[in-house]
Amino acid sequence: MNPIQKITQNGLLQLVPKTRKARMLGAGAVFLSMCAFGAVAVAPIASDPSDLPVQSVAQDLELPNLADQIAALQQDEQQFIHEERIRRGDSLGSIFTRLGIEDAQAQKFVRSDKVARRLLSLPNGKRIQAETDENGMLLSMSATVVDGKSGNARTITVERKGEKFVALDQPAKLERRVEMRSREIASSLYAATDDANMDGGTIPDSVVGEIIEMFSTSIDFRSDVKRGDRFNVVYETFWLDGELVKTGRILAGEFVNRGTSYQSVWYEDPISKQGGYYSLDGKALKKAFLKSPLQYSRISSGFSMRTHPISGKWKAHKGIDYAAVTGTPIRAVADATVDFAGNGNGYGNMVVLKHWSNYSSAYAHMSRIAPGMKKGAKISQGQVIGYVGSTGWSTGAHLHYEFRVAGVAQDPNKFKSLVQQPLSQSELARFRMAAAEMNHRFSLLAPSGNGMAAR
Secondary structure, three states, X not given: OOEEEEEOXXXXXXXXXXXXXXXXXXXXXXXXXHHHHHHHHHHHHOOOHHHOOOOOOOOOOOOOOHHHHHHHHHHOOOEEEEEEEOOOOOOHHHHHHHOOOOOHHHHHHHHHOOOHHHHHHOOOOOEEEEEEEOOOOEEEEEEEEEOOOOOOEEEEEEEEEOOEEEEEEEEOOOEEEEEEEEEEOOOOHHHHHOOOOOOOOOXXXXXXXXXXXXXXXXXXXXXXXXXXXXXXXXXXXXXXXXEEEEEEEEEEEEEEEOOEEEEEEEEEOOOOOOEEEEOOOOOEOOEOOOOXXXXXXXXXXXXXXEEOOXXXXXXXXXXXXXXXXXXXXXXXXXXXXXXXXXXXXXHOEEEEEEOOOOEEEEEEEEEEEOOOOOOOOEEOOOOEEEEEEOOOOOOOOEEEEEEEEOOEEEOHHHHOOOEOOOOOHHHHHHHHHHHHHHHHHHHHHOOOOOOOEEO
């Protein structure tokens, strides 16, 4: 056993034996030897895997009869999907040929049915899809059409029902997207919107028209716009199977003119469903009422005393007559609820709209009333509610338009500068959340470090 050297208090070197450490080392050695012995002793107890018995299991498996499966598939009716796009000069026959349809009965039905016939007026490039059997008999055919006046998208479908066909007209299930675009004006507003290199796409002309209308009370687009002005716009688009169907509403717009920023946000109250454009601080931007319920017309009789064209008596004319051709669309002058739609005796076909507060408007002598004009229906400003005619006590095609306050006819010209109904406190709180989101989008579109005054 090796000793340990230790210095005593007298400075002498003393050798001390390592008794404790030695005992510990000895005990450890004994423990390790026991473990090693145990391992050797246990090892022979385990069985050799090669000595285990082997058991075989045999089972007969029935293979499928491929010939029967092929015969069953041949007996099933095969169906084929075809898709084509309308080409210039296409006829129904050429469309059917490219779609693989060999069905004279189907062709006759499409030509004669009022709903199915809309498939004949599809524009160039429009997609049309058909399903046929192996003999070319038509099972179904469909395409999406967009109403040029209302912008509503409808899916027209022709389906075989036994030995007959039926045509269906249903609202199209469109995918809504929100587009964001930013432009700087180098020459003109429309030239900037046609520049697809800036952010990968052009801006539709309909959006540009709304931008002009939105900011026309603050900016004279004929003389105020200059090189270096810029604008941001956030708007809706609607798609079907990856194809743009129509452009929707502008959700927010910002126009920077000569260093001053003008901003507008669309807000629709989720309870009343009435909407309009507001500045970021919640002030209404658009006028409460349109200047005229017709886009193109002339006034044939104003709000004044006159000789009645039928009775010949001198009496007050409590409205404005707009001369226009039969069928001219009539627009609602403001957001409203339909109060009456039907025959108004001397007024002929007539629609009465109830607006906010105690304002209402009446439209008479229509040739026909637009679909959906039922009492209680919600109407948006500018929405088509009917068409010019000469029904009732009328001597020619025109629109008789009345503006009423608390049920009493008033001169509409006195209310042209009236602004839209202000937001209530609860509406204002909801509007601020919507405005904050759009303001964030503006900040994403704005060039870095671009300081400007906001209005």
